[in-house]
Amino acid sequence: MRYYDFALAPNPRRVNLFLAEKGLVIDTVEINLRGGGQFEADFRARNPQAMVPCLELDDGSVLGETMAICRYLEVQHPEPNLFGRDAREVGFIEMWNRRAEIEGFLPAADALRNEGERFHGRALAGPRDYPQIPQLVARGKARAAAFLADLDAHLAGREYVAVERFTMADINAWVTVEFAARVRVEPHAEQADLRRWYAALAARPAFKALPPAPPPA
Numbered sequence: 597m598r599y600y601d602f603a604l605a606p607n608p609r610r611v612n613l614f615l616a617e618k619g620l621v622i623d624t625v626e627i628n629l630r631g632g633g634q635f636e637a638d639f640r641a642r643n644p645q646a647m648v649p650c651l652e653l654d655d656g657s658v659l660g661e662t663m664a665i666c667r668y669l670e671v672q673h674p675e676p677n678l679f680g681r682d683a684r685e686v687g688f689i690e691m692w693n694r695r696a697e698i699e700g701f702l703p704a705a706d707a708l709r710n711e712g713e714r715f716h717g718r719a720l721a722g723p724r725d726y727p728q729i730p731q732l733v734a735r736g737k738a739r740a741a742a743f744l745a746d747l748d749a750h751l752a753g754r755e756y757v758a759v760e761r762f763t764m765a766d767i768n769a770w771v772t773v774e775f776a777a778r779v780r781v782e783p784h785a786e787q788a789d790l791r792r793w794y795a796a797l798a799a800r801p802a803f804k805a806l807p808p809a810p811p812p813a
Contacts, residue, residue: 598652599624600639603807606701606775607662608649613767614666616802618673622651646723663693666764678764685759692758692765700743700772707736707779708813740776744783747773748790755793762797770797780812 599615599622601608615622627633627648634646643650643658650660651668659665670679680686709715710732719728747769751757758765773783773794783790797803 597622597654600627600643600648600650600652601625602627602629602633602648604810605629605648606705606771607647609774609806609809610662610767610771611649611665612806613771613802614669614678614764616805617676617678617762617767617800618669620669620673640723644723647721663764678762678767680759680763685763689758689763689765693768696743696757696765696768696772699746700740700769701775703736703739703743704772704776704779704781705736706732707734707740707781710736711779712813714813737779737781740772740779740781744773744776744781744787744790748783748787751789751793754789755796757793762800766797770794770803774809778810778812 599611601612601624603609603612603626627639629648633639634648640646642652643660645660647660649662649665650658651665652658659668667679670677678689680689705721709719709721710728710730715728717725717727719726747757756762756766757769773790776782783794
């Protein structure tokens, strides 16, 4: 297998934390998104979606999408379990994976990519160009802030997001909070439960080994 990465981007950071928590080491190729490496012919031939992360399997097929990659590897390497041991765990982990992505991660991405020259004409990642919609910036920030507030309330009296142990839902929610900071949406001082949980995960070896995230946009 070969893994295509860009360690500073939020989607690869989710997979990289998953790999580190699993103790998996995979042959890795760094694709420099800032230099347009995702559009180079060799990479596009492998992944027409022109996005990372993606995982090239031994048969030459390429698996894209963050959660698809992690689920594939979870089947091959089931311990430590990160996606659920029974129906209840699977359901709650999936619910919080979806909430983190839909209610927090995607709104933060809207705020980031629809503002400023860096993403001019590239408001959505992928092979096609889309114009920016400035009106989405404020809404994206508001939705990301609402997710942080909801997550803080949910974490009252809880150590982890989905079930009574560390899972993929914690990785997804943590990267979402980290990503929101890039558009200057951060936990408030009074959101003590969110800050406690975030700091506890940041102290885990896998999280401490992660390269620093880019500064706010």
